[in-house]
Amino acid sequence: MSFKLNMITLSLLALSGNLMAADFSVHKANTSSVNAEKFSCKQCAYNNGYSGKMSASAGYNDVDDIHAGNALGTAEDGAIASVSGDVRYQSDLGYQARFQAHQLGMDNSFATLKAGKSGHYSMALDYNSIKTYQAGDVESQLWHHNGLLTPSTSVNRFDLALEREKFAFAADYQRDFYQGAIRYSQEAKTGHQAASLVTPSPVNFGLPVDSTTKQWDANIGLNGDNWLTDLSYSGSFYSNDIGNLSLPYLYDVYAAAPDNQAHQITLSGQYLVKSTVMSGRLSTGRMIQDEDLIQMAGNPLQNWDGQIDTLDGRFTVSSMLSSRLRLGGTIDYSDRDNKSTTAEFMQYEFNGLTGAFKQNTPQDITRSTYKVNASYRIASGYRAQAGYDRKEVERTYSEREQTNDDRFWIKLNVRALENFNIDLNAEHANRGGSKYEADKLTSSEQNALMRKYYLADRTRNAAELKLTHTPLDWMSIDVATRYAKDDYDETQIGLTESEDFGYDINLNLHFGEHITVYGFAAQQWINSEQVGSQSFVSPDWSSEINDEFINLGAGVAYGGLMENKLTLGLDYLFSNSISDTDVSADLTTPYGDYYSYSHSANLYADYELSALMALKLSYRYERYYDTDAAVVGIDSVPGLVTLGDINHDYNAHQVMLSFTYKLR
Amino acid sequence: MKWYRNYTRFICATFVLSAALSVQAAPWHSMSAEELETKLVDKFSAGKYSQKGADSCLMCHKKNAKVMAIFDGVHGQVSSQESPMAGLQCEACHGPQGKHNKGGKEPMISFNADSKLSVTAQNTVCQGCHNDAQQMAWHNSTHNLEEIACTDCHVVHSAEDPTLDQLTVNNTCTNCHAKEKADMSKRSAHPLKWDQMTCIDCHNPHGSMSESALINPSINGTCYSCHAEKRGPFLWEHAPVTENCITCHNPHGSVNDNLLNSRAPQLCQQCHANDGHASKVVPEAGMNAFGAGASCLNCHSQIHGSNHPAGSLLQR
Numbered sequence: 014m015s016f017k018l019n020m021i022t023l024s025l026l027a028l029s030g031n032l033m034a035a036d037f038s039v040h041k042a043n044t045s046s047v048n049a050e051k052f053s054c055k056q057c058a059y060n061n062g063y064s065g066k067m068s069a070s071a072g073y074n075d076v077d078d079i080h081a082g083n084a085l086g087t088a089e090d091g092a093i094a095s096v097s098g099d100v101r102y103q104s105d106l107g108y109q110a111r112f113q114a115h116q117l118g119m120d121n122s123f124a125t126l127k128a129g130k131s132g133h134y135s136m137a138l139d140y141n142s143i144k145t146y147q148a149g150d151v152e153s154q155l156w157h158h159n160g161l162l163t164p165s166t167s168v169n170r171f172d173l174a175l176e177r178e179k180f181a182f183a184a185d186y187q188r189d190f191y192q193g194a195i196r197y198s199q200e201a202k203t204g205h206q207a208a209s210l211v212t213p214s215p216v217n218f219g220l221p222v223d224s225t226t227k228q229w230d231a232n233i234g235l236n237g238d239n240w241l242t243d244l245s246y247s248g249s250f251y252s253n254d255i256g257n258l259s260l261p262y263l264y265d266v267y268a269a270a271p272d273n274q275a276h277q278i279t280l281s282g283q284y285l286v287k288s289t290v291m292s293g294r295l296s297t298g299r300m301i302q303d304e305d306l307i308q309m310a311g312n313p314l315q316n317w318d319g320q321i322d323t324l325d326g327r328f329t330v331s332s333m334l335s336s337r338l339r340l341g342g343t344i345d346y347s348d349r350d351n352k353s354t355t356a357e358f359m360q361y362e363f364n365g366l367t368g369a370f371k372q373n374t375p376q377d378i379t380r381s382t383y384k385v386n387a388s389y390r391i392a393s394g395y396r397a398q399a400g401y402d403r404k405e406v407e408r409t410y411s412e413r414e415q416t417n418d419d420r421f422w423i424k425l426n427v428r429a430l431e432n433f434n435i436d437l438n439a440e441h442a443n444r445g446g447s448k449y450e451a452d453k454l455t456s457s458e459q460n461a462l463m464r465k466y467y468l469a470d471r472t473r474n475a476a477e478l479k480l481t482h483t484p485l486d487w488m489s490i491d492v493a494t495r496y497a498k499d500d501y502d503e504t505q506i507g508l509t510e511s512e513d514f515g516y517d518i519n520l521n522l523h524f525g526e527h528i529t530v531y532g533f534a535a536q537q538w539i540n541s542e543q544v545g546s547q548s549f550v551s552p553d554w555s556s557e558i559n560d561e562f563i564n565l566g567a568g569v570a571y572g573g574l575m576e577n578k579l580t581l582g583l584d585y586l587f588s589n590s591i592s593d594t595d596v597s598a599d600l601t602t603p604y605g606d607y608y609s610y611s612h613s614a615n616l617y618a619d620y621e622l623s624a625l626m627a628l629k630l631s632y633r634y635e636r637y638y639d640t641d642a643a644v645v646g647i648d649s650v651p652g653l654v655t656l657g658d659i660n661h662d663y664n665a666h667q668v669m670l671s672f673t674y675k676l677r
Numbered sequence: 678m679k680w681y682r683n684y685t686r687f688i689c690a691t692f693v694l695s696a697a698l699s700v701q702a703a704p705w706h707s708m709s710a711e712e713l714e715t716k717l718v719d720k721f722s723a724g725k726y727s728q729k730g731a732d733s734c735l736m737c738h739k740k741n742a743k744v745m746a747i748f749d750g751v752h753g754q755v756s757s758q759e760s761p762m763a764g765l766q767c768e769a770c771h772g773p774q775g776k777h778n779k780g781g782k783e784p785m786i787s788f789n790a791d792s793k794l795s796v797t798a799q800n801t802v803c804q805g806c807h808n809d810a811q812q813m814a815w816h817n818s819t820h821n822l823e824e825i826a827c828t829d830c831h832v833v834h835s836a837e838d839p840t841l842d843q844l845t846v847n848n849t850c851t852n853c854h855a856k857e858k859a860d861m862s863k864r865s866a867h868p869l870k871w872d873q874m875t876c877i878d879c880h881n882p883h884g885s886m887s888e889s890a891l892i893n894p895s896i897n898g899t900c901y902s903c904h905a906e907k908r909g910p911f912l913w914e915h916a917p918v919t920e921n922c923i924t925c926h927n928p929h930g931s932v933n934d935n936l937l938n939s940r941a942p943q944l945c946q947q948c949h950a951n952d953g954h955a956s957k958v959v960p961e962a963g964m965n966a967f968g969a970g971a972s973c974l975n976c977h978s979q980i981h982g983s984n985h986p987a988g989s990l991l992q993r
Contacts, residue, residue, distance in 0.1 A: 035798040038805025043724025052730030107756040132759025215975035243810035251905035268985035270906035290816040312986035319910035460950035535859035554958040590864035590932035605962035642962035655970040
């Protein structure tokens, strides 16, 4: 294949010849007649100094369910306040700075300060806080302290919520032909997430989360007239402050996510020859995990040396052979070489040690991808594209050690019609590969008719049509519709087919200077069918899953009130996610309710007190409901302890008054 | 019905006004795209720049607020040597003036939505200066092959480029990527809807040398940049997890919890038909421990891999 690509490259280079496209780069300008000394800019507006705005907000949250904090920025119930701003500074010596803050004081916020000399160097400090809420006041009878989960008759109440707090520092420097940058970030992640342990009966519990990820990134680049190169390093260090968990009567029942680190060095480059561009990348990495293993009978190792070496390479060539024809090609190689230690470990079954030993199976994965594509301008405003992609994956310890994905695609872009843009895409893809067989480790357990969907033979057909229509200067409407079908023809047990189709419509109206109106609607359906076998022979039950999603939105902003000082606006969004499953064995039964919907509204009034000051009053409303028939009471199902009712059904309100001061 | 009549009058008046404005086309509007490009290439080669630089342009264009907004941003800074305003000024991007100011009948390089100049030619203006490692994969990127102009996303004549602001970059992307905009509102999704995350946290809109223009060489590597606890390597791996996170998850959003393509137990049973409980039909959610709570994950909760010596079934 490499020989073929070399031939393609040489052919492209030979064909590209002197067919140069227009190039208006400033460094290619003919400046022989320019007398820069006579250039003046007396009419230019030099906006040196400070500009931007700062705002302080105070308001009230009416929140019954912390899940509302996802939309409202904070789950605080009661008085809330925050500070935001966007301030710029630029000096007549070329120095510039920007400070941006967004709702500091609330759970979800960020701030960034960047300063430097334009085109020479800059430094940045970033702060970012993201808090995601799953459920509040979740109940468990397990109390966590120093790795011990102690059962108690008193109820432990906590929130299933995760907070990520990230600080970062970055600096970059650039000169005529070289540049470099360095960035360090540190993210602390705390909170609780849903987990479950086997005691041996299953008990859902809130897994405490307290971890830190440190990240280093650095790169140095060199460039010339027609080439670029860049050498970069990336290192990530994950540290988990929560250790393995034990019950008073069952030690080390839940292994913690181990500390780990990953390193990657990447060399990339680009070379231009006439109208041909070649770019490539070579990246080598290593992922390491050597935490001490839990010491127990049947474990021969003190600590396990987990190590995965990665090698990623890519070469791409793209050439404008004429003003009408562009050809491109890509070779991509990715190798995951798992060099981790292997050993035999004693395994538990349901009721204790059986003495069964099992060897860990570190999997190697190698991917090779080949792509060619062509783009041809049929006539002015009409362009056709076509391509062929092939992905080959080889993996060890698998039922199917080799799979090949072939994909053909075409696109037609029409820009010639007055006020209409049309894009049509279609693709046909096939997956095949080596003989599917249960591997030695699982052949006695897996139904021989099972074809895992990510390894199985598959035929995919898909099409998409997009229309962009601008009938009037003040009106635009975009419509898109798409359909995709996956058939797993060789599968008798497992996922047999899946289809995904839908549409979206966007409408934008600008009624003059002051009124803007928008609306959008989208629907999507994903239907899939799967088959199983209770008798462990031939298919005797099936499931049909019908997913549907509806998204509607509309908004208006009117800015022409009270001598243009008052702007009124309303935004509304509705979304509805539904997943209906019907299971057919002897009878067909609906699996149970599984859906959610939300209404979000934002009503605001923005009033200019003066040229420098403004007031904004906003009201936000969130209605959210979700249900899942799998969510049951703590002890509703014999032998299972759950986290109880974590479905949501709430109305939340937020009123905010903001005062903004403009610096210019 | 009075409101309807007034509304109809308003719509008609707006239509007439917009039609009147639209007839003010530039004199070179009648040129074909090829003629325009040829003319501009000739002008560029001839290099007949104005005598006075920006003042020559602002003599006519100063009343246009959008034109003057260039001075609010870095491209209008005279003090920076790298800025176009410190060099050939307006003509650094819009090309030599030539005879444009003599009756305004000669075209300039234009970047607005109505410009007939090919996107490839427009983009060479920006790429003349912005040609660094971040743009290295541009030429074979989807955005380039789809002929997306730099100015479709970036705004130069402004204090604030919406693509450089965390609060507006998602809106810029979803102006075209409407399906992904809808995905943000599904039952489970990354927090992009509220701009806590941005599209460019995972994707490089200038293209990358990875699948789907991801910022990391691999899909899993991109996910691990925030979910490092799932990176391992683990003593006991779950093969589809280590191969590709999107085997089970849709990172843009899902009608199922946890961004899953299907819920458990159905998702698990699309791969597992072992002799035993994995093959059993679960007729209804909430009935028993296989369909209630976390379903299969009630026991196999270490689905992303386990480091427990006895954790081969991902239970510990």
